[in-house]
Amino acid sequence: MPSTTRRTVLTAAAAAGITVTAPGTARATGSRRGATGNTPVRELFGRLADGTAVHRWTLRNGGTTLRALSYGGVIQSLETADRHGRTADVALGFDNLDDYVAKSPYFGGLIGRYGNRIADGRFTLDGTLHQLPVNDGPNSLHGGDRGFDKRIWDVEPFTRGADTGLVLSRTSSDGEAGYPGTLAVRVTYTLTPRGAWRIDYEATTDRATVVNLTSHTYFNLAGEGSGTVDGHLLELAAARYTPVGATLIPTGELAPVAGTPFDFRRARGIGTQDRTPHEQTVIAKGIDHNYALDKGITARPEYALTVTDPGSGRVMKMYTTEPGMQLYTGNFLDGTLTGTSGRLYRQGDAFCLEAQHFPDSPNQPSFPSTVLRPGRPYRTTTVHAFSTR
Ligand code: GLA
Numbered sequence: 001m002p003s004t005t006r007r008t009v010l011t012a013a014a015a016a017g018i019t020v021t022a023p024g025t026a027r028a029t030g031s032r033r034g035a036t037g038n039t040p041v042r043e044l045f046g047r048l049a050d051g052t053a054v055h056r057w058t059l060r061n062g063g064t065t066l067r068a069l070s071y072g073g074v075i076q077s078l079e080t081a082d083r084h085g086r087t088a089d090v091a092l093g094f095d096n097l098d099d100y101v102a103k104s105p106y107f108g109g110l111i112g113r114y115g116n117r118i119a120d121g122r123f124t125l126d127g128t129l130h131q132l133p134v135n136d137g138p139n140s141l142h143g144g145d146r147g148f149d150k151r152i153w154d155v156e157p158f159t160r161g162a163d164t165g166l167v168l169s170r171t172s173s174d175g176e177a178g179y180p181g182t183l184a185v186r187v188t189y190t191l192t193p194r195g196a197w198r199i200d201y202e203a204t205t206d207r208a209t210v211v212n213l214t215s216h217t218y219f220n221l222a223g224e225g226s227g228t229v230d231g232h233l234l235e236l237a238a239a240r241y242t243p244v245g246a247t248l249i250p251t252g253e254l255a256p257v258a259g260t261p262f263d264f265r266r267a268r269g270i271g272t273q274d275r276t277p278h279e280q281t282v283i284a285k286g287i288d289h290n291y292a293l294d295k296g297i298t299a300r301p302e303y304a305l306t307v308t309d310p311g312s313g314r315v316m317k318m319y320t321t322e323p324g325m326q327l328y329t330g331n332f333l334d335g336t337l338t339g340t341s342g343r344l345y346r347q348g349d350a351f352c353l354e355a356q357h358f359p360d361s362p363n364q365p366s367f368p369s370t371v372l373r374p375g376r377p378y379r380t381t382t383v384h385a386f387s388t389r
Helices: 003-015 097-103 270-274 279-284
Strands: 018-022 025-028 041-047 053-061 064-069 075-081 087-089 109-111 122-125 128-131 154-160 163-172 183-191 197-205 214-216 233-236 240-242 288-292 302-308 314-320 324-328 351-356 378-388
Touching: 041 097, 053 154, 053 163, 053 183, 064 183, 214 351, 233 324, 279 288, 302 351, 314 351
Parallel strands: none
Antiparallel strands: 018 025, 041 053, 053 064, 064 075, 075 087, 109 214, 122 128, 154 163, 163 183, 183 197, 197 378, 233 302, 240 288, 288 324, 302 314, 314 378, 324 351
């Protein structure tokens, strides 16, 4: 079957709640056992209070299993093998929809329109002041109270060559969450035959706006709920980071990491650094900072970092087109959330690495611009590659 035809079949099948297992054969979805081969499988995950169905899609390829929700594009679980071939879920999450709706600190969420903070929830664009509702002290964080991570997405599965994946799309209306412009968004999650997870973000607008999309997955390469990530080693190709003020808004400075706990140019233990007293780690209760990647903005995803868990041997490398990387070491996890496997998540039990433009760019003329205008599509890509050593 030509790939375009096959894609159409899959799309139509998805709409009908059917998964195509091989050309010409179909069976109903609903198995909790997940995908067979590399064909995405859909199941009901739960219902919102208004009855809206939320589906969970399972993708398998190259030894990686990724489960994503139509609610918030949430990465609900991500299984990879350790050096002995034993799999574990390396992404923090919940086993039920209600917890995602009621109390998720952006676990696995697809963040928009604006990843991280905008000072006082306010920015001026082409001479017009836009006031966003604030949701993090005086600031707007991650698109506000009901950002993209709390919206229902249309999801279409695909298989293309040896790749398998999902296309998530939705239109954010003019004025949604205070942002100008109708934004048509399309995000593609792809699992490659080598088990890498690739995210392609695309958006277009009918009026000037600001956009900064990212994924807020909390990782623990030893397995979610297994303890702290203090012993994980991080190597991050960034000589500078953006220091912040008391409410975690960048001061505008690009400060050298040399001689500070922010220096990961050579692999170092996350815990040895984010537990090192420094004016900036005190403000953020650890590390919760944006790095200016040495490579800057690139047309193709380029190397940004490597995280290694010496215990399990799991290694994650990230490549991105983006100029920034937020490192957040789970500083606000406080033991009040029970995760997927029934264990409490406590401070330092995960790290987030959010490829992005810099926080508060709409108010920081010296940062790379996050303005999107009609006729010029937004396109960024981030790849997570998994291996062992
Ligand atoms: C981002 C922010 C953090 C925190 C987390 C979610 O990483 O930078 O300050 O808000 O999201 O808790």
